[in-house]
Amino acid sequence: xxxxxxxxxxxxKLDWIRKQRLKIRNQVREKPLKYINQETHYFRGHSYxxxxxxxxxxxxxxxxxxxxxxxxxxxxxxxxxxxxLNEWYQKQLMELLNPLIKKWELKLVVSxxxxxIRSMKSRWGSCTPKTHGxxxxxxxxxxSPECLEYIVVHELVHLLEASHNNRFKALMDQxxxxxxxxxxxxxxxxxxx
Numbered sequence: 001x002x003x004x005x006x007x008x009x010x011x012x013k014l015d016w017i018r019k020q021r022l023k024i025r026n027q028v029r030e031k032p033l034k035y036i037n038q039e040t041h042y043f044r045g046h047s048y049x050x051x052x053x054x055x056x057x058x059x060x061x062x063x064x065x066x067x068x069x070x071x072x073x074x075x076x077x078x079x080x081x082x083x084x085l086n087e088w089y090q091k092q093l094m095e096l097l098n099p100l101i102k103k104w105e106l107k108l109v110v111s112x113x114x115x116x117i118r119s120m121k122s123r124w125g126s127c128t129p130k131t132h133g134x135x136x137x138x139x140x141x142x143x144s145p146e147c148l149e150y151i152v153v154h155e156l157v158h159l160l161e162a163s164h165n166n167r168f169k170a171l172m173d174q175x176x177x178x179x180x181x182x183x184x185x186x187x188x189x190x191x192x193x
């Protein structure tokens with residue numbers, strides 16, 4: 001393509017580019033976490049205060065009322081605390097995903113061969129229809145149950161329709177009518193870097 005055609009195309013998309021830049025600029029930015037007492041952390045759409053307890057027991061995490069209690073070895077640094085909490089988040093998300101995937105496999109008459117949980121920078125999930133493999137963003141454990149279920153349905157619908165075309169949207173409308181509200185909620189949230 002020559003420079004003139006590229007320039008004409010870019011200029012034709014200028015309004016869209018400006019809107020996208022404004023949307024990104026106005027997104028709520030999460031402060032980097034330090035994994036210290038009284039810091040706000042999220043689980044299933046609710047906020048909790050973090051309480052760090054140093055002891056010589058094996059590390060573990062528990063929810064008590066409005067707090068996430070993280071038991072760590074004495075002197076554990078920020079990275080160790082993050083690792084312990086993320087392991088707990090991973091376990092919790094795995095427990096949440098198993099029944100959701102089974103439920104939606106039956107409703108959509110599809111089969112997931114394997115799924116995994118990863119830290120992703122720009123996606124809530126992804127699907128490889130050829131292998132029937134699905135990946136979920138670890139950050140989903142912090143979002144509302146409705147948003148988590150939306151992503152499960154979204155990725156499983158990709159087993160029926162690989163692209164985001166009209167058929168895909170019609171299937172989403174049929175099986176999860178509130179999907180656009182959940183997408184809007186998730187798109188308004190910053191995915192951690």
